[in-house]
Amino acid sequence: MxxxxxxxxxxxxxxxxxxxxxxxxxxxxxxxxxxxxxxxxxxxxxxxxxxxxxxxxxxxxxxxxxxxxxxxxxxxxxxxxxxxxxxxxxxxxxxxxxxxxxxxxxxxxxxxxxxxxxxxxxxxxxxxxxxxxxxxxxxxxxxxxxxxxxxxxxxxxxxxxxxxxxxxxxxxxxxxxxxxxxxxxxxxxxxxxxxxxxxxxxxxxxxxxxxxxxxxxxxxxxxxxDPSARFVGEATRAAGSVVLCAMEGTRPLLVEVQALVSPSELVPPRRVCNGIDRNRLALVLAVLGRHAGLSTSTSDVFVNVVGGVRADEPGADLAVALAVASAARGLVPGAAAGPTPAADAGGDERPPLPVACFGEVGLTGELRAVAHGDRRLAEARKFGLSSVIEPDRCGTLREALRVALPRRR
Missing domain, CATH: 3.40.50.300 (P-loop containing nucleotide triphosphate hydrolases)
Incomplete structure (x- = not known):
């Protein structure tokens, strides 16, 4: 039949x-x-x-x-x-x-x-x-x-x-x-x-x-x-913290990725991660050292996806790289170049919005596009994160670091 x-x-x-x-x-x-x-x-x-x-x-x-x-x-x-x-x-x-x-x-x-x-x-x-x-x-x-x-x-x-x-x-x-x-x-x-x-x-x-x-x-x-609202509302506006525009099936999800880089007395230094693949973290650290001039060979690196969420997709590479670079340099992503914007005419300062990003990091230092980029961008803009670092905006990891972590004036 x-x-x-x-x-x-x-x-x-x-x-x-x-x-x-x-x-x-x-x-x-x-x-x-x-x-x-x-x-x-x-x-x-x-x-x-x-x-x-x-x-x-x-x-x-x-x-x-x-x-x-x-x-x-x-x-x-x-x-x-x-x-x-x-x-x-x-x-x-x-x-x-x-x-x-x-x-x-x-x-x-x-x-x-x-x-x-x-x-x-x-x-x-x-x-x-x-x-x-x-x-x-x-x-x-x-x-x-x-x-x-x-x-x-x-x-x-x-x-x-x-x-x-x-x-x-x-x-x-x-x-x-x-x-x-x-x-x-x-x-x-x-x-x-x-x-x-x-x-x-x-x-x-x-x-x-x-x-x-x-x-x-x-x-x-x-x-x-609406898990994105929970995670973005709890996101830390500090060095070592970025927001990842991830995809859970057909639904976009914004989660916070945190990193801590500290001098190590161990040889080799520790690589501890929660919510991402350990081999993927090693790949991102190698690309950071080879193509972005940021070596972590003498430092312990800790990476955590907040909330117990797992981010197994390649689109999380850029978020891990920016979080590690931000923690290593001590710069708040997106807020190191100038003063914090005022909330109203009275001059009260509000905390800067966290930097959102997504993209796959290639072995030669380039950023590669990932699936459902338009839906990720729409979810980020829904919560006021209008400036998103992604492969269409930055072609290489070095360029993304220059945009996300400008030097202090």
Whole structure:
């Protein structure tokens, strides 16, 4: 049969009620799909899924929460917090729960209840009595995931599996688990910080370029609909700080990149980074030393993307370079050439706006264009950052440093 002759009926998606989750999924949960959600312990995976099930139950969808790690009483305590005055999920207590680790019991419950959406927390805790091996072993995880997929496809139950992660942050268990599911989501962030990011590493029903941003509060996770406003408002107007015009999928995002350069007594000096790739930092430092005359061979260099956000795209190169150069020279980007502008006729000075930038740094010192340059510029101008340093304005890294860090008069 030719592909053009195949009938492909459009299946309506199940909206979760959380716009950030729906965006990452590609419009909502697909009936019969199998979604794998991973993340560090304590990052908020169970809280996020409790909110999703509560919103779906409030919309009249049948749900089921299978807990293999926590007792029903522990899950109720979380649901009470989400259903409180500030939680925004009043139907969290209406979600049915099954505290069970036996796979046969879970499958029988799914066949009897036939919910629209089911959450398995977590897949490593379930075990099949017909197989040897402890729960979480390779054979058990493969068999559990295979049977759950068969039930999900047969009964059209959108199933979300919570997966453990290793100390490196990768999903634990056999690699076949990621190949088996339809969508692999990663919930990222630092427990010491309030911001969380939801990304799709695999999605058979949508794009893998989208990301959702949340903020953890006492009442649960809150969607950050305009994260750029938060990050720009908190940006530091000081030496070593610039604003990166990044892209999270199809959405532009302004984040602050900070750098600290200090004399080192170690050989070799330390290179510490958070939110960017360490090899990418080494590349930018090498280009700074070779083509911009700024050597950091005797200094410790620390680079941080504020807010727990990761900037893995090449467009972050210029922001890292400007932040490091600003910290090394002790100059505030864009404000070293003259006095701070007055806020009004009274002469009160306002702090200078942070410098925004984006661009890929080449090995020969040139600046290369990156995708969605017009959308990055529009996002920067939306927050008053009219002067943006980017490849169309500066062709080389040396020229960009001359524009961003003019010498004091």
């Amino acid at each position: 030719r592909l053009g002759e195949v009938t492909a009926p459009r299946v309506p998606r199940l909206r979760t009620g959380l716009g950030e989750v729906d965006r990452v999924l590609g419009g909502g949960l697909v009936p019969g799909s199998l979604v794998l959600l991973g993340g560090s312990p304590g990052i908020g995976k169970s809280t996020l899924l409790n909110m999703v099930l509560g919103r779906l139950a409030g919309d009249g969808r049948s749900t089921l929460y299978v807990s293999g790690e926590e007792s029903a009483a522990q899950v109720r305590l979380r649901a009470e917090r989400l259903a409180g005055a500030g939680g925004g999920t009043p139907s969290a207590l209406e979600v049915p729960i099954l505290a069970e680790t036996d796979l046969d019991t879970v499958v029988a419950t799914l066949e009897a209840e036939r919910p629209d959406v089911c959450v398995i927390d977590s897949v490593q805790t379930l075990h099949d009595t017909g197989l040897s091996g402890a729960p979480g072993s390779v054979g058990q995880v493969r068999e559990v995931a295979g049977r759950l997929m068969e039930v999900a496809k047969r009964l059209d139950v959108a199933t979300v599996l919570v997966g453990h992660v290793t100390k490196e942050g990768a999903l634990a268990g056999p690699r076949v688990l990621e190949h088996l599911v339809d969508c692999v989501l990663q919930f990222e962030g630092e427990r010491e910080r309030t911001y969380r990011t939801l990304r799709a590493h695999k999605n058979r029903f949508g794009s893998t370029n989208e990301a959702g941003v949340f903020e953890m509060r006492d009442s649960g996770l809150v969607e950050v609909l």
